[in-house]
Amino acid sequence: EPVRAxxxxxxxxxxxxxxxxxxxxxxxxxxxxxxxxxxxxxxLVLFDRYENSLxxxxxELRGSAGNGNNGAKKSLSTVVGDIQDMPYLEHLFLKHxxxxxxxxxxxxxxxxxxxxxxxxxxxxxxxxxxLLQVSxxxxxxxxxxxxxDKAVNPTSVMGATKRIAEFLTISMNQASSARFSVVRFGxxxxxxxxxxxxxxxxxxxxxxxxxxxxxxxxxxxxxPEAMQLVLIAGSAGRGGEIFVLDMGEPVKILDLAENFIRxxxxxxxxxxxxxxxxxxxxxxxxxxLFDSEEKVLPTFHEKLRMAVSAxxxxxxxxxxxxxLEEAARQLSEENVIARIRKVVPNFQSALPGAPExxxxxx
Numbered sequence: 001e002p003v004r005a006x007x008x009x010x011x012x013x014x015x016x017x018x019x020x021x022x023x024x025x026x027x028x029x030x031x032x033x034x035x036x037x038x039x040x041x042x043x044l045v046l047f048d049r050y051e052n053s054l055x056x057x058x059x060e061l062r063g064s065a066g067n068g069n070n071g072a073k074k075s076l077s078t079v080v081g082d083i084q085d086m087p088y089l090e091h092l093f094l095k096h097x098x099x100x101x102x103x104x105x106x107x108x109x110x111x112x113x114x115x116x117x118x119x120x121x122x123x124x125x126x127x128x129x130x131l132l133q134v135s136x137x138x139x140x141x142x143x144x145x146x147x148x149d150k151a152v153n154p155t156s157v158m159g160a161t162k163r164i165a166e167f168l169t170i171s172m173n174q175a176s177s178a179r180f181s182v183v184r185f186g187x188x189x190x191x192x193x194x195x196x197x198x199x200x201x202x203x204x205x206x207x208x209x210x211x212x213x214x215x216x217x218x219x220x221x222x223x224p225e226a227m228q229l230v231l232i233a234g235s236a237g238r239g240g241e242i243f244v245l246d247m248g249e250p251v252k253i254l255d256l257a258e259n260f261i262r263x264x265x266x267x268x269x270x271x272x273x274x275x276x277x278x279x280x281x282x283x284x285x286x287x288x289l290f291d292s293e294e295k296v297l298p299t300f301h302e303k304l305r306m307a308v309s310a311x312x313x314x315x316x317x318x319x320x321x322x323x324l325e326e327a328a329r330q331l332s333e334e335n336v337i338a339r340i341r342k343v344v345p346n347f348q349s350a351l352p353g354a355p356e357x358x359x360x361x362x
Contacts (some may be wrong), residue, residue: 003272004228006038007079013142013235014039020098020140021046021103022083022099022131025053027191028146030060031227036063037047038321039231043075048105049082075315083127084132093138096339101135102234103128106360110150113158114281116334117225120339121324126192129168129321136176144234145169147184148217149287156282158346160340167311167343175314179239183230185308186247186287195253199260208273211258216254216285219247233304242307243299244289291346312343336345 019036023029024046030053036044046061049056058078077096077130081088083105108125108219127358128145135143147166150159166182173180189196195218211269233243254274261268268274279285290296295308312320320343341347351357 007228007235009235010086010231011039013231014041015119016040016042017099017141018045018096019100019102020093020096021104021169022048022101022362023103023146024048024078025050025055025057025250027194027223028188028227029102029104030057032040032104032230033061034055034064034228035224035231036102036105037064041075043077045092045098046078047081047083047092049080051080054078054080071124074264078155084122086130089130089134090138093140097138099141100234101131101140101143102230103131103143106146106165107158108148110156110158110282111280113161114156117157117336118328118331120157120161122330124158125164125168125321126325126328128165132168132172132180135180136172136178140178142234142237143169143178143180144230144237145182146230147182149184149186149247149289150284151184152288152291153348154306154344155348157337157340157349158282160344160349162351163344164321164340165349166242166309166322167317170311171307171314173240181233181237181239182242182243183233184220184289185226185240185245186289187221188226189220190224191240193249194263195256196260197256203261203264203272206272208275210275210277211253211257211259212277212279213285214254214276215252215344216279216283217250217252217289218259219250219289221245221247229301229303232301236300242294242309244296244305244307246303246305247289250286273303284341292294303357317343 014036019041021029021033024033025048033046046058061076107120146298148162150156151163151166154160154163169182173326187194199209229245258268261272266272290307297306299306324339327339339348
């Protein structure tokens with residue numbers, strides 16, 4: 001669906017304000033920044049710890065702000081930093097005083113996080129907590145956290161940490177005068193490390209294209225459309241919502257691979273082979289956009305729905321996150337997995353030893 005150039009509610013939400021975007025160099029964050037710039041923010045702070053990707057989006061935005069528009073160039077602040085560094089976050093928020101915060105920074109690769117559970121907790125949970133706290137203390141007006149369908153009935157560390165990040169965001173809304181909301185969606189086509197760039201790379205080498213399982217399905221949406229909906233949700237959010245993008249019907253990855261080959265002018269299985277590599281650690285055959293216990297409500301927009309979810313109490317959540325922080329500090333992956341399960345009871349980890357430990361800490 002074409003992305004509209006100007007939406008009144010988004011303009012009122014962004015125009016003349018300072019906007020802070022974490023993960024600004026990533027596929028999601030960079031597209032968010034491109035669209036935000038069209039709505040004339042007073043200032044846009046691009047924040048990421050990966051300098052290469054940050055360099056490229058900074059150069060792109062400054063280039064598009066050319067043609068004598070020096071004001072647009074001056075409105076950009078590009079900052080290398082880490083959401084795990086609380087003192088630096090406080091320094092930046094006191095310096096820039098953002099009114100609107102978009103939180104897109106996260107570890108996202110499921111198999112990689114299965115073998116790096118401690119880092120997933122430090123970044124996706126503790127980093128999110130830092131950002132929520134500093135946004136509240138420094139009087140931000142609105143905070144929008146980007147989440148994923150992998151947070152629903154999670155079978156991966158990545159998904160479970162993002163579920164806890166959802167809980168933290170909604171919990172902060174209960175304790176703050178600012179508005180804290182979540183936007184949850186599935187895969188977006190063409191992002192770094194996603195299936196289409198991988199297929200493209202494999203095709204250039206003459207194949208084969210690798211699919212993990214013949215029945216695996218995923219939800220897909222284009223990045224610009226997804227980010228437009230994130231901005232619409234952010235502009236309309238009153239706080240405490242988990243907005244869920246309508247991703248349409250799930251797509252079978254095998255069909256995607258076959259069509260990808262055909263659209264390249266080649267014949268599947270004859271000129272280019274397709275091989276099945278097997279499900280990777282933490283992967284599910286089918287993703288879900290809603291938990292079975294969540295109530296699904298319509299919203300003002302046909303492509304946005306709302307999930308009403310039961311979350312732990314603020315006291316329970318704070319205590320559980322402190323336990324997770326201690327387990328991460330001890331570099332104990334086993335304790336990290338077990339304590340995640342305390343917060344997300346339907347988390348089904350396939351990591352060695354996890355079932356026994358989960359029984360102990362349940």
